[in-house]
Amino acid sequence: MKLNKNYWITTSFTNELIKLAKNNKKIILLDGDLADDADLYNFKKKYPNRFIQNGIAEQDMVSMAGGMSLMGLLPVVNSFASFLTARANEQIFNNASEKTKIIYISLYAGLLPAGAGKSHQSTRDISLMSNIPNMKIYHPYNYLEVKKILNHCIKKEKNNCSIRLSIGPPFKNQAKLNKNYKFVDGCGHVMAKSNQKYIIITYGQLMISQAFMVRELLKKKKILIEIINFPSLNYFNKYWLKKILNNKNKIFILDEHFKTGGFSDIFLSFVNDNNLNKNKTFKKIALDDFPSCGQPEEVLKKHNLDPQSLYNKIYSFIKND
């Protein structure tokens, strides 16, 4: 993977937004003074009249977007997920209750980078956003998937969208998506196949990369675990899921979020409600404490999300099979 910035999720998002805005004059970008972190000033350069700098005033920004969408525009609202989805949650709920459509950029979603600490790491936004009935939440895996998801959100989706964006470059040797990769809302994507009964379901560049490292470690024990990238975090296609889970009986859900109310919780509720859990064991692997501050490796280890800890946990559940 080249380290060209176009391969960053954030930069790719912005490039695609600029492209989509060309033919859709309704797209307006609002920013809470965090455009730098996603190269969103490139949008401003291209469309100065369609970029609103709203300063560090998330509640005001979100309600302003609400007023704009009531008048037929399509606002795209940017701030860090931890500020946007939490501080302005009531405003987001209020907008959603008007049945308009707004796209929220939940920037800096997840555990990493961890240097800024818990005020900035966003590990509860899925829970906050999923409690809004007409809100779809996505977490794209890489530069390619983010384009597909943004296209879906802007062109097809009727609901409000929260697009979680990981900050930072892609990981070294990160698995690629096929260039013909198609994003289908509610469906995942098999990143690594296995005929054995084990599967990891996860999303995002960090967790999928961790999953691949766990897969390598498990191989040494002659265990081959399947990896599913599931970027639609609160909307599931039952039939696709049924097919994927068909021959599996140990399912590990890896979630870059608090254990309560995150992807793993929503996923398990869905599985339960749709009777997809027969003869299967599901394990949630997620955060159960405030996200720690530190270097990526040490923080992952602290939360038992480093490859070795993940391996230990997963192996302990399958070694007696």
Place this chain on the structure above:
Amino acid sequence: MIDKNNIYFVSKSEIDKVLNHKLNKFDKAKLLSLICRLNTLSMVKLAGSGHLGTSMSAMDLMIWIKFFLKKKKKLNDPNRDIFFSSKGHDAPALYSVLYALGIISLKKILKLRRLDGLEGHPDVATSGVEANTGSLGMGISKAKGMVWAKTYQKKKGNVIVLTGDGELQEGQIYESLQTTYHQKINNLIVIVDHNKIQSSQYVKDIIDLLNLKKKFQSFGWHVEKIDGHNFQHINKIFNKLSKIKDKPKIIIADTIKGKGIKKMEHPYVMKKNSRYNWHAGAPNDEDFFYFQIELIKKINIETKKKIKMHLKMLNVANVKQKSQILEIH
């Protein structure tokens, strides 16, 4: 003959007699405000709950804006004038005005706070409602988004948003005051329904707003103060503000919570009680009867004097028989 056990409304056909009469607009506004006050009171009585105090304080401003300021346009015309209340607690007042304008039906009015009726706080699913409000502090932000969108799409029409005074304790208000000025969103008028009471106590005793005029001016806004129950004042100020283009505008409208029903008006209530008791909730049958009689008498006197006719009162329910509805504050 008014029966003390009945709940009366003035129907749209009777309101039209006033609207179609060649009466000067100030007298017409006065009559309409009395009629809408009666309909608001009856609506809340029927519902069993609702915010009467704030509905009455905001009524005259709403009447003027909706009947005499707005240019006639279809409800979804992007060039329409937009008015909404940020506090939204005054929804019964808004509904009575929308009914008088023929935008919502009597059937709806009779179903305030009921399933498939009219929501306790405004919802865009109701015809004529421009924004979902009720949770305080969001209105100026929303309104500036509407103005921005109008300007961007080269659409006409002004945007007016009403706030409460207790509402000014919300932090988002000050975010929006800063950004509206900085973003040069000047075609926006904010009106503060300054009735001095929040919930059951004086605003100054809860959290004092101090010098509101200076406060708003320091945020870069053009500020005016008016009597929010004086139609001549209201008219004059809107004419003046239409000429001010270089700043967003804010009107501090001095009002009386519960205005129009003597025993509901806050100066009277606060002298008698230590708490204002008409913030939320419907009056009991006895109070309701006296309030209703007071308004009906005023309507009769005014109609006799100004349009030489008598408006029929529509009996919609018997107070004793109406279904029991919980009071929710």
